[in-house]
Amino acid sequence: MEKVLMKGNEALAEAAIMAGCRHYYGYPITPQTEVAAYMAKRMPKIGGVFLQAESEIAAINMVIGTSAAGKRTMTSSSSPGISLKSEGISYLAGCDLPALVVNVQRGGPGLGGIQPSQSDYFQATKALGHGDFRRIVLAPASVQEMASLTFLGFDLADEYRMTVMILTDGTIGQMMEPVSLDFGELCEAVKDWATVGHKWERKPNIITSLSLQAEELERQNLERYERYKVVEENEVRYEEYRMEDAEICVVAFGVCARVAKNAVNAAREKGMKVGMIRPITLWPFPKDVLKKAADKCHTFVSVEMSMGQMVEDIELAIRCKRPVLCCARVGGMIPSPDEVLAKLDEAAKMGGTAE
Amino acid sequence: MIVFEKPKALTDAPMHYCPGCTHGIIHRLVAEALEELKVTGDTIGVAPVGCAVFAYNYFNCDMVEAAHGRAPAVATGIKRADPGKIVFTYQGDGDLAAIGTAETVHSAARGENITVIFVNNAIYGMTGGQMAPTSLPGQVTQTSPYGRDTATVGFPVKVCEMLSKVDGATYLERVAVNNVKNVRAAKKAIVKAFRNQIEGKGFSLIEVISSCPTNWGMTPQQALEWIDTNMIPYYPLGVYKDKYGEAEK
Numbered sequence: 001m002e003k004v005l006m007k008g009n010e011a012l013a014e015a016a017i018m019a020g021c022r023h024y025y026g027y028p029i030t031p032q033t034e035v036a037a038y039m040a041k042r043m044p045k046i047g048g049v050f051l052q053a054e055s056e057i058a059a060i061n062m063v064i065g066t067s068a069a070g071k072r073t074m075t076s077s078s079s080p081g082i083s084l085k086s087e088g089i090s091y092l093a094g095c096d097l098p099a100l101v102v103n104v105q106r107g108g109p110g111l112g113g114i115q116p117s118q119s120d121y122f123q124a125t126k127a128l129g130h131g132d133f134r135r136i137v138l139a140p141a142s143v144q145e146m147a148s149l150t151f152l153g154f155d156l157a158d159e160y161r162m163t164v165m166i167l168t169d170g171t172i173g174q175m176m177e178p179v180s181l182d183f184g185e186l187c188e189a190v191k192d193w194a195t196v197g198h199k200w201e202r203k204p205n206i207i208t209s210l211s212l213q214a215e216e217l218e219r220q221n222l223e224r225y226e227r228y229k230v231v232e233e234n235e236v237r238y239e240e241y242r243m244e245d246a247e248i249c250v251v252a253f254g255v256c257a258r259v260a261k262n263a264v265n266a267a268r269e270k271g272m273k274v275g276m277i278r279p280i281t282l283w284p285f286p287k288d289v290l291k292k293a294a295d296k297c298h299t300f301v302s303v304e305m306s307m308g309q310m311v312e313d314i315e316l317a318i319r320c321k322r323p324v325l326c327c328a329r330v331g332g333m334i335p336s337p338d339e340v341l342a343k344l345d346e347a348a349k350m351g352g353t354a355e
Numbered sequence: 356m357i358v359f360e361k362p363k364a365l366t367d368a369p370m371h372y373c374p375g376c377t378h379g380i381i382h383r384l385v386a387e388a389l390e391e392l393k394v395t396g397d398t399i400g401v402a403p404v405g406c407a408v409f410a411y412n413y414f415n416c417d418m419v420e421a422a423h424g425r426a427p428a429v430a431t432g433i434k435r436a437d438p439g440k441i442v443f444t445y446q447g448d449g450d451l452a453a454i455g456t457a458e459t460v461h462s463a464a465r466g467e468n469i470t471v472i473f474v475n476n477a478i479y480g481m482t483g484g485q486m487a488p489t490s491l492p493g494q495v496t497q498t499s500p501y502g503r504d505t506a507t508v509g510f511p512v513k514v515c516e517m518l519s520k521v522d523g524a525t526y527l528e529r530v531a532v533n534n535v536k537n538v539r540a541a542k543k544a545i546v547k548a549f550r551n552q553i554e555g556k557g558f559s560l561i562e563v564i565s566s567c568p569t570n571w572g573m574t575p576q577q578a579l580e581w582i583d584t585n586m587i588p589y590y591p592l593g594v595y596k597d598k599y600g601e602a603e604k
Contacts, residue, residue, distance in 0.1 A: 023436060049435045053428070054461035061425040061458070065432020068419045069399070069440075073432070091422050195417035195433065197397040197440050204366075206411045208402075208420035 001182035008146040009034035009173040012102065012166065013042070015147035016074055019154040020186055021100070022048035023073040025062040027055060027081060030114045031170035032104035035076040056081040060088030067097040068207045070194030072154050076102035079120050080111060089163055090129030094209025096224070098157035100150065102166040104173045107332040115332025116169035118254060121309040124167045125283045132221050134228045135163040136235065137282040139253040143177035149280070151183040158189035160231055167282060169305070171255040171334065237280035238289055242268060246275030248347045249293045251314050252303035253279045255334060260303040263340035274344055287317040294318035299347040303327045303340055323350055362386040364395040368412045375568040375575025377532045378406060378474065382413055385445065385472055388546045389416065392553060398441040399433050401426040405447035406480040424455020427462035430469045441552055443470040449479045452488040452512045463558045466523035470548045471560040473514060476567040477586065484570030488512045491589055515562050515595040525557035527595040531564035533582040556599060564590055
């Protein structure tokens with residue numbers, strides 16, 4: 001299939017449709033509006049449902065209803081809206097329902113701004129709602145990945161019966177790039193748990209997150225974490241860039257990875273041995289490849305649009321074996337290649353002190 | 356000849372409701388309606404948070420348990436996914452008229468083709484008797500120990516009256532279940548609310564004035580009388596909206 005020129009948010013929406021999503025529920029918020037606008041235009045033409053809900057809370061609960069009915073469904077929002085959805089995301093986890101949730105991040109906290117940000121990293125990867133649960137977090141770094149990770153996300157959500165979050169930002173959402181919409185086979189999961197009416201042919205299906213018996217609730221949590229273990233084993237995704245002989249390892253995702261790649265190339269031209277590991281899944285985090293990198297690299301540099309939120313995950317992955325510097329711009333600012341390069345120079349000076 | 360039996364739309368699970376609570380009657384009326392209309396096998400119910408949270412153990416149809424107040428949004432998602440199915444919510448007053456007010460009003464405004472069973476007993480039962488959005492002026496509860504003071508906490512929300520101004524709503528009726536005559540009228544209203552959905556007529560809500568002897572601090576008998584003497588005067592029974600003008604008198 002040939003490539004077409006698309007905006008990131010629109011490529012994401014079209015990929016969702018190609019993945020079989022026919023029910024989109026949303027609420028207007030900048031900078032994810034293109035997703036809703038695209039769905040509003042497309043869904044009625046293909047027999048799908050676009051519904052603008054009365055609130056983010058209602059939208060995620062409509063997602064719960066449609067997912068319970070066994071259909072692929074999604075919602076999208078931006079940071080403040082995701083906070084509102086967190087209640088429903090916890091219920092999705094408690095009910096073991098699949099869903100795709102998109103966060104086109106903006107700077108926070110509070111109302112914050114409307115410029116790109118990655119400051120919902122903690123929220124997305126650690127605590128997207130109350131209770132013990134995980135969700136898969138995919139971080140696209142191009143318009144192509146906005147599409148292909150969305151398509152993949154629906155499969156993962158169905159396979160593991162959990163929420164998949166696309167964690168992106170206004171830059172990736174609004175930039176235009178050529179994209180191929182050829183994703184291969186569509187997987188259709190069997191959903192014998194769905195509430196579609198029993199027709200007197202089986203016992204009623206009940207979808208609930210309530211469990212007042214402590215032993216039973218514990219059993220459910222343990223079962224869920226067994227499933228998460230499989231996700232951690234099978235679904236870690238990352239990109240390694242010029243890591244063969246690297247002594248400094250840059251870690252960056254999303255738009256920061258694009259900036260950092262330029263900085264890595266510039267550093268290489270200066271003769272510095274720098275490479276990059278780009279997590280594509282932020283959960284499960286690519287711990288093993290980072291741990292391995294710590295054998296050879298004397299310093300790590302996290303490039304992010306948050307106040308070092310990813311630094312903690314890198315430190316954990318490498319068991320604090322090496323120093324982790326942070327090159328951060330926040331509030332809607334994007335780090336420049338020069339800023340990253342300056343941080344790499346700082347990292348290079350630490351070479352002698354590491355061991 | 357069998358003259359009376361349990362509807363098949365109810366399971367055999369023993370109900371957890373307090374003695375004298377009217378939830379059991381309302382469950383039965385809903386189940387009878389589903390059975391009479393022969394839709395139990397095509398029905399998905401949405402349970403609330405509140406005393407009826409375990410409704411999914413009692414209705415013999417597919418059920419989803421929603422977050423507090425979100426039942427109409429969850430029901431919307433189910434109905435939109437599968438418009439041929441029958442979808443109902445079963446909600447209490449705190450759920451529907453406080454934390455879920457937005458979901459209630461907007462599912463009505465959209466004319467969502469669902470049936471809402473709204474149980475109004477003027478108190479939060481499950482959590483032990485706190486003031487509800489529908490608690491009467493002066494009513495003593497755990498969180499209004501000196502009586503509901505309208506000067507500081509405002510007035511009860513009259514759901515049927517409020518929704519009657521919403522263009523999208525199709526059928527709104529307030530009924531009670533404190534005596535045989537009222538139970539019969541309630542049954543009629545509930546059947547109609549489901550029939551409306553089957554006929555694609557849109558949003559129907561039946562508000563059922565219910566008792567809570569435990570948290571009202573009364574005997575079951577006193578509670579049923581209190582409905583007549585206190586609840587119904589504040590919440591008059593009757594049809595509040597009938598878009599198709601065919602209310603059965």
